[in-house]
Amino acid sequence: MLAVEDVESFLADGFVTVDSLIVPKLIEPLKERFERLFRGEFETGTAPDEVNWLEERDDPTLTRQICNGWKADRLIASTVLNAHLGEAVATLAGWPGARIVQDNVLWKPPGARSLGFHRDNAYLTWYAPTEMFSCWIALDGTVADGGTLEIARGSHQWPTEADPFGEFHAPDDYRATVTAAAEAVGAALDIAAVEVPAGGGSFHHGWAWHGSGPNRSDRHRRSLVLHCASSEARFNRDGFGQGNGPVYSRYARLTDDEMDENHFPILWRNDGYRTPGI
Incomplete structure (x- = not known):
């Protein structure tokens, strides 16, 4: 891959684009599953961890987002729990293996508003090592003015102290945070748009600044994202109250800090292990 x-x-840019991440025959069935999920129809009977948009409930100009759709739909699960994708993420991260922390089911129809620039690792104090590497899969061919993923080249190497935080959903200036961060460290801001065919996508570093603008095109932009941690990651109870810790710390066990594989399955490990059943 x-x-x-x-x-x-x-290693140089903090991201890399790939023209083919999933087989073409999966694309249309996955789009159909997106329709179901955003209607609140969950095939497995288990709701996702975060449902941030539902049909007839939420603002149609917002980007539609669900987190951990894999728990609600088996086709989503078979895509984001893929061992080859897990191996690719672990290779880029330098980990002995990769486990999924969460997925994102994202749908930005024509006219939908932006998602603010951010760094994934800034929200992850609830586990250690505090590292996330991600794979972003486009289900529609992407173009620069279609609200595709944008990544600040080389920003994974910028200092991490005192990063500015801003609005994530539909900010007035979706690049305000990354612009402020670049100015604070004296870095040149070089933003790249991920333009790939349907089924392609990108991998990005957890410290890479990324976001997406409004969809000014006449095409939909659907994407599926897997966010991974090291197979050796463990809960950090001191960070449970920060970032998205209040959502995912609910899976912490009483007697130890192990991340339960029922909720954070291991996709690939260099000794051949993979969580049974996935």
């Missing part, structure tokens, strides 16, 4: 030059590009 990744050539040597892809890894080198990732």
Whole structure:
């Protein structure tokens, strides 16, 4: 899935684009599952951890978002729990293995508003090591003015202290935070739009600044994202109250800090292990 030059590009830029991440025959069935999920129809009977948009309930100009759709739909699960994707993420991160922390089911129809620039790792004090590496899969061909993912090249190497935080859903200036961060560290701001065919996508570093603008095109932009941590990650109780810790710390066990594989399954590990049943 990744050539040597892809890894080198990732290390330099904090991201790399790939033209093919899933087989083409999955694309239309996945789009149909997006329809169901955003109507509140959950195939498995289990609701996702976060349902931030539902049909006939929420503002149609917002980007539609669900977190951990894999728990609600088996086709979503078979896509984001893929061992090859887990191996690719672990390779880029330098981990012995990768486990999924959460997925994102994202749908930005024509006219939908932006998602603010942010760094994933800034929200993750609830587990350690506090690292996330992600794979973003486009279900529609993407263009720069269609609200595609944007990543600030090389920003994964910027200092992490005192990062500015801003509004995530539909901010007036979706690049305000990354602009302020670049100015604070004296870095040149070089923003790249991820333009790939349907089924392609990108991998990005947890410290890379990224976001997406409004969809000014006449096409839909649906994407599926898997966010991974190291297979060796454990809960950090001191950080439960920060970032999205209040949502995912509910899965912490009473007697230890192990991240239960029923909720955070291991996709791939270099000794051949993979969580049974997924």
